[in-house]
Amino acid sequence: MKVRSSVFASFILICEVVGVALFLRGFFPVPLKSSVSSKSKLSDLPAEPQTGGSPNSSRLPEPLFKRVVIMLVDALREDFVFGANGRRNMPYTRHLVERGSTHSYVAKARPPTVTMPRIKEAEGSLPYLLVLCGDHGMSETGSHGGSSEPEVNTPxxxxxxxxxxxxGMEKPGVVEQVDLTPTLALGLGLPISQNSVGRVIPGVVEDSSLRDQLRFLHLNGHQLSCLLRDSTPDYQKEAGFEQFRVAERAHGSWMKLFLEGNTSEVLTNMGKKVLKQYLEAMAAMSAGLSRQLGKYDMYSMVAGTVFVFQLLLVLLLAMPEALSGEASVDLPVLSALLSLPFYLLCLLLASVHVLVCTSAESSCYFCSLSWGLVFAAVxxxxxxxCxxxxxxxxxxxLWPAIHGKSPSRSGGEWSLSELDALLLAGTVGHTLSLAASSFVEEEHQTWYFLLNTLCLAVFQDVCRKYFREQRRGHGDDEEPILPSKDRRHPEAEAARSEKWLALATPPFTLLCCRLLRSLNQTGxxxxxxxxxxxxxxxLGSPLI
Known part of the structure; x- marks a missing residue:
């Protein structure tokens, strides 16, 4: 079936977009969504638990802070502050850690990496809070993006x-980076973001009354349980969910005794036990939600990769025909659909799909599609x-010999020239360089290098073509491709003009590239x- 090159290119492009979208759908898991309104108010928060009485729905702890200032330092490693060289690297911060009014932690940056929340100023005579943190660390060589301890541990x-x-200097505790979100929200008297997977940092609220501490943990636990319920089909089987319900009931019993005026040591010990139950429940729920966010849909990623790779190979094989004078591509569609391997491959892929979707622990996107779409994709x-x-x-x-045809270079054969190999290798190398997260600021340098190399290779190829006087055929009667200088007909003049234009194009391109690099030093x-x-x-911008 002959298809015009423009139609073929458009079809391949559309299919490539579908394949890339399928891969990205598996690489970036769908964010956890809660049914709680994103514009929730303080009045929408759950009531304070109380056994045997009406819940006190209006009781909320007072905010701890008036305003928050967040200082986020790029690639700040925890040993820059807490390590042996902390006094030299950040002397004032180290002094505050050792002698100031601070809480210090090692925050682990794990997926998903979240941006620090946008915080809005509450009125009142409350103290300020200054937060010093890093978005991620760095390795000993200065790179990041991996999962080594220096890269994920931040102060x-x-x-x-x-x-x-x-x-004095205390050993900093270990928290998750996402724990900062509920801590700041509760400290400012604001509702926790409904899609947050973090848990409040206990040390920040430890100076509050026992009742307020229990209320803080109850609000955080309720938010996590709602998110777990809306994102996990079997949420009731999660250990953290049931632990939270047990702690909530114990909290209600504690509140009943507290409101009755009980001030014995038994009440204090009971409250500390409820605090521990809340913390264990929130740790389990937060870990379960974080695991969901860190999972990749490998089946969709593999399917998208195979799909894109097939299309690229078809495009590569069809390129000589598409760029020929006929500007058409001969696709063997009918013979492929009528071949036995086509039906066997359909059966194999359908079996793989059923096997993966019935044995996977969690459902993937490709498995959630209807059987009609899956059959069409297969x-x-x-x-x-085929x-x-x-x-x-x-x-x-061997193809012409099998069909009784003599080999000929004018047929459909395609030989890979040196320039083709260089262009293909450069494209693959540039594509691979884009995966280096630490090289993103300088990725244009790869493009500059490949362009210069390609121009020099083209110049060398043009010089070899026009100055070695390549000859056609074999024997004594071979004649040069280009006319000699003593020929004075118009064809010779046109050939000479073409030669000098071809020789001048690569150096002119190199000159333009150098000018382009001089316009603005990026990176x-x-x-x-x-x-x-x-x-x-x-010059005062006289030309602008």
Whole structure:
């Protein structure tokens, strides 16, 4: 079946977008969503538990802080503050950690990496809170993006006059980075974000009354239980969910005795036990929710990758025909659909789909599609594979001999030239370089290098073509491709003009590329070097 190259390219592009979208759907898990309104108010919060009486729905702890200032330092490792060189790297911060009114923690950056919440100023005579933290750490070589301890461990220092002064350096506790969200929300008297998976940091609220501490943990536990209920089908089987219900009932019993005026030591011990139950329940629920966010849909990722890879190979094999004078591609669609491998491959892929979707612990996106869409995807992938095999077989040297044809370079054979290999290798290398998270500021340098290398290779190829006087055929009667200088007909003049234009194009492209690089020094490593923008600024921008 012959298809115009424009139609073929458009079809491949659309299918590529579908394949990439399927891969991204598996690579970025769907965020957890709660049924609680995102615009919840303080009046929408759950009532304070109380056994045997009407719940006191209006009772909320007073805010701990008036305003919050967050200082987020990029790639701040925990040993820069808490390590042996902390006094030299950050002397004032280290002094506050050792002698100031602070709480210090090692915050672990685990997926999902969340942006610190946007906080709004409550009125009242309350102290401030200064938060010093890092978004992630870095390895010993200065890179990040992996899962090593120096990359995931960041310092978290909470500074406020509301905290007791330290009397010496203490070993910082370990918390999750996402725990900052509910801690700041409760400290400011605001509802916790409904999709937060963190838990309040106990040390921040430990100076509050026991009743307020229990209320803080109850609000956080209720938010986590609602999120777990809305995102997990079997939420009742989760250990943390049942633990929270037990702690909530114990909290109600404690509240009944508290409101009756009981001030015995038994009430204090009972309250501490309820605190421990709340903390254990929230730790289990937070861990379960974090595991859901950290899961990749491998089946959808593999399906999308295979789909995109098939399309790229078909596009690569069809490129010589698409760029020929006919501007059409001969796709063996009918022969592929009528072949036995097509039906066997459909059966195999359908069996794999059923096996994966019935044995997987959690449902994936591809398994949630209707059987009609799945069958269409299986049939399309099988057809693309058979078409790919047929097109590849036509490029093999044995193909003409099998069909009784003499080999000819004017046919459908395709040889990979040196420039083709260089362009293909450069494209693959540039694509792989985009996966380096620490190289994102300088990824344009790869493009500059490949462009310069390609221009030099083209210049060398043009020089070899026009100055070595390649000859056609074999024997004594071979003649040069280009006319000699002593020929004075118009064809010779046109050939010479074409030769000098071909020779001048690569150096001119290199010159334009150098000018392009001088317009503005982007990135990090060479941003301090002067460029055309600096020159225009020095002249007062007379040309703008």
């Amino acid at each position: 978290l220092v909470l500074i406020s006059p509301a905290f007791k002064r330290k009397v 049939a399309f992938s099988s057809a693309m594979f 078409i790919l095999v047929s097109m590849a077989a036509r490029r093999l040297p 990090v490593q060479w941003a301090h070097l002067p460029d055309v923008g600096h020159w225009l600024n020095r």
